[in-house]
Amino acid sequence: MATITMDTLEKTYPGAAEPAVKGISLDIADGELIVLVGPSGCGKSTLLRMVAGLETITSGTLRIGERVVNRLEPADRDIAMVFQNYALYPHMTVYNNLAYGLKNRRFPKAEIERRVQEAARILEIDAFLGRKPRQLSGGQRQRVAMGRAIVREPAAFLFDEPLSNLDAKLRVQMRVEIRRLQRRLRTTSLYVTHDQLEALTLADRLVVLNAGQVEQIGTPSVVYDRPETLFVATFIGSPSMNLVPTDFVRSHANGHMPPLSDRADIIGIRPDSLLLAEPPEPATPLPATLELFEPAGDVSHLYLRLETLPEPLTARVQGRPSLEEGAPLTLWVRHGEFHPFEKETGRRVE
Secondary structure: OOOOEEEEEEEEEOOOOOOOOEEEEEEEEEOOOOEEEEOOOOOHHHHHHHHHHOOOOOEEEEHHHHHOHHHHHHHHOOOEEEEEOOOOOOOOOOHHHHHHHHOOOOOOHHHHHHHHHHHHHHHHHHOOOOOHHHHHHHHHHHHHHHHHHHHHOEEEEEEEEOOOOOOOHHHHHHHHHHHHHHHHHEEEEEEEEEHHHHHHHHEEEEEEOOOOOOEEOOOOOHHHHHHOEHHHHHHOOOOOOOEEEEHHHHHOOOOOOOOOOOOOOOEOHHHHEEOOOOOOOOOOOEEEEEEEEEEOOOOOEEEEEEOOOOEEEEEEOOOOOOOOOOOEEEEEEEEHEEEEEEEOOOOOOO
């Protein structure tokens, strides 16, 4: 196992007006699972490929362990990569897919057997070792792809959106599998996804990227509970965070308003922070009209119109309350659940 250290990494493609990756610095601890998350085109896969050696580094320094690896070939970096398309050899059995890289490195037969059998046992694919990839389900193929990485016993795992080709049920199962596996092996891991739920459930720490640069780094709970920018506030969380002008909230607060910085132009409110009943702790009322009621299993989504605001607000409430579309109602927000931002900079203020 090893640490991964990125020091102001930058990637500029020939002819590009701006860098795809803009001076990113990040320290990944030994055994830590870091998830890079962000929208398409934000630079997360480019950054992962720079670590893998599949993209050249324009500037900055990359270390894996104590070694500077900027100019090392991928095979010399002691990493293993898991791709979204599995990248299995269709003409080979599962056993030979797992063993192929070790055979190329001229490992002894006994060591190859030990590693393949151990990986198969860990991933519960022992029964499939004699099959070809076409005889496996998508989830089984992804396990084989992970097994091929495990047999390498690398310093670090790199995952490039490995679950994006699976259906929703399998994605949930494989998320659990990957997290269980990483905790068991304690291998340093860098994982790329655009799926925020995947990111929140897998990561020791999240790195939220936007337009080639870091918006925020932190544990999933910190990033969710205390977003540092408007981008993070609206990207992380589903349904997305509501954004309301501070002046509008003040005009309806009836004196029930927490102290906020004069620079706070916008207040962010999580959908599950909008309450139908006044809580015992200090809270601010917001009068609204129920525009649409949407049952969603054990929760309901309420789409609410607030007077002059152009966009409706979304509330996420437990159960299926008895409410009529078109009816007025009052929502409450605890003072501790306001997220104040400055519009000009897009950054959080207190």
